[in-house]
Amino acid sequence: MPRPTPARPIKRxxxxxxxxxxxWVDALEQRARLDPNRLPRGRxxxxxxxxxxxxxxxxxxxxxxxxxxxxxxxxxxxxRPFSDAEWELVLDAIAARAGHAAALLDGELSPGIADDARxxxxxxxxxxxxxxxxxxxxxxxxxxxxAAAVCYLVAxxxxxxxxxxxxxxxRSREEVLAGLRSRRASSAPARPSPSSGEPSLDTGVVARxxxxxxxxxxxxxxxxxxxxxxxxxxxRPAPLVTDAPPGAVTTAVELAALAADATRRAWALATGDxxxxxxxxxxxxxxxxxxxxxxxxxxxxMARRSGRSDRQLVRLAIGWGHGRADxxxxxDDGWHPPADVVAAARELLRSAAARVRRSGDHISLPGGxxxxxxxxxRWYPCQRRGGDWEVIGPGDxxxxxxxxxxx
Numbered sequence: 001m002p003r004p005t006p007a008r009p010i011k012r013x014x015x016x017x018x019x020x021x022x023x024w025v026d027a028l029e030q031r032a033r034l035d036p037n038r039l040p041r042g043r044x045x046x047x048x049x050x051x052x053x054x055x056x057x058x059x060x061x062x063x064x065x066x067x068x069x070x071x072x073x074x075x076x077x078x079x080r081p082f083s084d085a086e087w088e089l090v091l092d093a094i095a096a097r098a099g100h101a102a103a104l105l106d107g108e109l110s111p112g113i114a115d116d117a118r119x120x121x122x123x124x125x126x127x128x129x130x131x132x133x134x135x136x137x138x139x140x141x142x143x144x145x146x147a148a149a150v151c152y153l154v155a156x157x158x159x160x161x162x163x164x165x166x167x168x169x170x171r172s173r174e175e176v177l178a179g180l181r182s183r184r185a186s187s188a189p190a191r192p193s194p195s196s197g198e199p200s201l202d203t204g205v206v207a208r209x210x211x212x213x214x215x216x217x218x219x220x221x222x223x224x225x226x227x228x229x230x231x232x233x234x235x236r237p238a239p240l241v242t243d244a245p246p247g248a249v250t251t252a253v254e255l256a257a258l259a260a261d262a263t264r265r266a267w268a269l270a271t272g273d274x275x276x277x278x279x280x281x282x283x284x285x286x287x288x289x290x291x292x293x294x295x296x297x298x299x300x301x302m303a304r305r306s307g308r309s310d311r312q313l314v315r316l317a318i319g320w321g322h323g324r325a326d327x328x329x330x331x332d333d334g335w336h337p338p339a340d341v342v343a344a345a346r347e348l349l350r351s352a353a354a355r356v357r358r359s360g361d362h363i364s365l366p367g368g369x370x371x372x373x374x375x376x377x378r379w380y381p382c383q384r385r386g387g388d389w390e391v392i393g394p395g396d397x398x399x400x401x402x403x404x405x406x407x
Contacts, residue, residue, distance in 0.1 A: 015043070020159075024125065052293075093120040104176065133147035133151070134147070315385075322393060369403065
């Protein structure tokens with residue numbers, strides 16, 4: 001039998017794709033004085049989808065991280081929020097430059113904003129002693145590997161929404177924008193009052209009359225109707241100001257999450273970035289939504305309404321994180337991979353000096369790990385946890401590489 005080719009090296013993912021995300025990582029590793037021995041282990045956890053959705057609020061980040069136990073650990077990351085006086089200095093510094101304020105109003109964080117805030121004595125990025133962590137695991141290090149993983153994934157969150165950096169310092173998007181608008185309004189020149197010699201203000205036109213005039217125009221004069229192009233990222237649904245009525249099947253928080261999910265899917269369709277996951281089966285779509293809600297109370301609500309236990313739904317959510325719907329198929333007892341493909345992979349692993357034994361449609365390896373082949377031809381490492389099999393790493397067409405990427 002020919003000598004097996006070595007598994008190709010796996011590219012390590014990095015954190016911080018934007019300047020502000022990378023600045024956060026640099027601040028953690030160089031300025032915040034976190035335990036350098038724990039940070040590499042945290043990066044490994046972050047790379048293997050062990051962290052749930054991040055819940056960011058002023059001054060803190062909360063989530064759940066799956067370790068070696070069946071239940072997730074509760075992790076909280078704290079960063080010192082600015083005082084009201086410090087926020088006045090920050091907003092004054094931003095408003096002093098029209099370009100900074102305009103960029104923020106458009107949802108962008110200019111590098112100069114951080115520089116001007118620092119010059120005003122209020123550094124947006126964390127310094128020594130400004131980052132605190134807590135975790136329900138037994139490791140007393142600060143940070144433990146679970147909290148360190150959250151620290152790195154905050155960079156991904158900042159890539160998606162730079163306003164989260166301001167939220168960590170104590171002010172929400174709405175509060176920051178309101179402060180900037182009030183400063184712009186107070187600095188705008190006053191309009192002269194109309195006099196008898198000046199024309200009166202335009203009072204506008206009734207909408208019904210405007211539409212009627214438009215409808216009577218000849219067809220050849222009508223401009224072609226084109227839907228507006230979507231923005232560079234999904235919009236944010238308007239927040240609900242009241243909770244759901246008593247007896248409702250969903251809460252205001254869950255309804256807001258559904259609205260945000262629908263917004264992201266509509267944006268994906270409008271930009272041509274996939275099909276918005278509309279072709280998923282009900283179980284796969286449930287796993288997708290549960291993956292975004294990992295670490296929040298939303299998972300329990302989804303599990304209850306779907307007739308599953310929390311652990312069963314978390315198992316599906318973790319599988320989705322490792323390979324989306326393709327990874328979920330290896331947990332489906334109804335899928336049987338081709339026997340000849342499984343046999344060839346088993347011989348390849350055996351020739352690479354791995355102790356291999358057959359287990360039905362799967363390949364059993366040391367450490368209680370099984371390799372399972374998906375319909376797309378990718379091998380996923382799985383392990384029994386809490387009585388059920390769970391996907392524990394990303395898939396790979398090469399069974400040797402798939403075994404090496406297990407968590």
